[in-house]
Amino acid sequence: MQATSSVRETLITGGKTVRDVSEDISRHVENKPNRLWWIAFGFSLILFGFGFYCLAALLWDGIGLWGLNKTVGWAWDITNFVWWVGIGHAGTLISAILLLFRQKWRMSINRAAEAMTIFAVICAATFPLAHMGRLWLGFYWALPLPNTWGSLWVNFNSPLLWDVFAISTYFTVSLVFWYIGLIPDFAVIRDRATRMGHKTRAAIYNALSFGWDGAAKTWMRYESVALILAGLSTPLVLSVHTIVSFDFATSIVPGWHTTIFPPYFVAGAIFSGFAMVLTLLIVTRKVFKLEDYITIYHIELMNIIIIITGSIVGIAYITEFFVAWYGMVPAEFYAFYNRATGPYWWAYWSMMTCNVISPQLFWFKKIRTNIAATFVLSIIVNIGMWFERFVIIVTSIHRDYLPSSWSMFYPTIYDMGEYIFTFGLFFTAFFLFAKFFPVINMAEVKSIIKSSSEQKH
Amino acid sequence: MSSTSEKFLVGIFDDEDILLHGVEGVRGKGVKIHEVYSPFPVHGLDEALGYKRTRLPIAAFLFGLTGTILAVTMQFWMLGFDWPMIIGGKNFVSLPPFIPVIFELTVLLSALGMVATFLIVSDMKAL
Structure with missing residues (x-):
């Protein structure tokens, strides 16, 4: 039974048929990439190369190359880690939580958003790995492996260890979820390649699709798997940033030691994740001419989620400040007073402007349905979210209980270099994905083409 | 025929x-x-x-349960019996700090086990 609502806007425009969907999406995998793709890909490779040099130098000489000092022992590394993990929250949220809520608009955007999630989590993982210094021993420090220290196991009481389990589980489950969704679409490309006589491509995509046949029983199992993975991923996605926030919340550092962190971090993660999805998809739909699949309506719905999560984040900032004053703990109050008026005031007020004020512009329908405005604001949101993590981390520790050890943090070229490395890695991976993988979930879009497109019956 | x-x-x-x-x-x-x-x-x-109806949900539950049991026994055995250590003056073994790892391993094994079962019963293989 399919019901077409007259209230909801159509999700797929342009009067597409099932055949058009295969054609429009597979075309980008089958054809040679255009000049714009090469320019963008080349630019990301340059970033990747420069960043790789900085990373190699860091591994060779040690993390003394970073601008960290005795007071500020955590700065850009953890800021960037939390920032990337946060960005990595949108993909699984879109594919899991929106699936459970039966939000069909997820179908045009989930594939690219999940790919983004996976690449963002890889980028995030490079920071704690690099911070280990001797990366090649990292397995023994991070995982409970038998070792020659008798066996001295890892500390299961530490939130940093919970992070290891949370991030690696999140990465694995997101990757599996994403790949399961890709299987039927790989089969479409295989079948088209067989028909066109491309033997090599057919063999490669047949292997990638695990020989998918599309039988009714396989589809039944497939849908069951997708639903259970969504059910598993929903608490998982909420747990990941909760556990990341424990890195701070379970410490006794004023400014970090707050119980509001888990929900506030999760809201912030969804906020920045959706902003990054918008940044990427606005470009992707333009380059690949997918305006009929990712419509203004999709963009508007994502902007509404940005208003909601942005407002939650704004309320959390204000609550934190209020509790710091109301709690009457001088050290706690100083940490917050120092954030807003101390030497890092500019970072604090950048955060407030970008995260609390700028998303409120989306209350205006004209702005949230305007592509240029959305693109600019989506980048501003992520700048704000970077400042949020920087403010929380650096301003809380740069002035501790002993004024003689107060200090400032100044990044070196290697701090910047590793950040640039992750941008290079992220965009290189995303462009490769856009070239070789179908960027929109064809099977899911086809299943709604009758109920939610402008197709004539 | x-x-x-x-x-x-x-x-x-x-x-x-x-x-x-x-x-x-x-x-x-x-x-x-x-x-x-x-x-x-x-x-x-x-x-x-x-x-x-497919029995994959049962498989998912059983794999998840395996993950839970694995995480509980691993943490209790490692920190409680094999190499007890005083960390921050706390008990050798207590449940609350073990919950994050228990949760993550439950989800991990449940997801991986169910997907592997799906690929096997549907006779899907890469080559």
Whole structure:
């Protein structure tokens, strides 16, 4: 039974048929990439190369190359880690939580958003790995492996260890979820390649699709798997940033030691994740001419989620400040007073402007349905979210209980270099994905083409 | 082919609703349907074909339970018996700090185990 609502806007425009969907999406995998793709890909490779040099130098000489000092022992590394993990929250949220809520608009955007999630989590993982210094021993420090220290196991009481389990589980489950969704679409490309006589491509995509046949029983199992993975991923996605926030919340550092962190971090993660999805998809739909699949309506719905999560984040900032004053703990109050008026005031007020004020512009329908405005604001949101993590981390520790050890943090070229490395890695991976993988979930879009497109019956 | 009197019919449909009604009609006449292939999931097709519900949720639960038991025994044994250590003056073994790892391993094993089961029972392999 399919019901077409007259209230909801159509999700797929342009009067597409099932055949058009295969054609429009597979075309980008089958054809040679255009000049714009090469320019963008080349630019990301340059970033990747420069960043790789900085990373190699860091591994060779040690993390003394970073601008960290005795007071500020955590700065850009953890800021960037939390920032990337946060960005990595949108993909699984879109594919899991929106699936459970039966939000069909997820179908045009989930594939690219999940790919983004996976690449963002890889980028995030490079920071704690690099911070280990001797990366090649990292397995023994991070995982409970038998070792020659008798066996001295890892500390299961530490939130940093919970992070290891949370991030690696999140990465694995997101990757599996994403790949399961890709299987039927790989089969479409295989079948088209067989028909066109491309033997090599057919063999490669047949292997990638695990020989998918599309039988009714396989589809039944497939849908069951997708639903259970969504059910598993929903608490998982909420747990990941909760556990990341424990890195701070379970410490006794004023400014970090707050119980509001888990929900506030999760809201912030969804906020920045959706902003990054918008940044990427606005470009992707333009380059690949997918305006009929990712419509203004999709963009508007994502902007509404940005208003909601942005407002939650704004309320959390204000609550934190209020509790710091109301709690009457001088050290706690100083940490917050120092954030807003101390030497890092500019970072604090950048955060407030970008995260609390700028998303409120989306209350205006004209702005949230305007592509240029959305693109600019989506980048501003992520700048704000970077400042949020920087403010929380650096301003809380740069002035501790002993004024003689107060200090400032100044990044070196290697701090910047590793950040640039992750941008290079992220965009290189995303462009490769856009070239070789179908960027929109064809099977899911086809299943709604009758109920939610402008197709004539 | 065991017998030459067996007849095979192949039908091609360009609309999922017509397919669904066709399947119901053909099965109602007592004709055995060998297989139905579709480019996207057709809702209600599994019931129309009379398939039993998949038991993959049971597999997911059992794999998840394995993960829970593994995480609990691993943490209690490592920090409680194999190498007890005083960390921050706390007990060697206490449940609350072990919950994050228990949760993550439950989800991890449940997801991986269920997907592996799906690939095996559906006879899907890369080569």
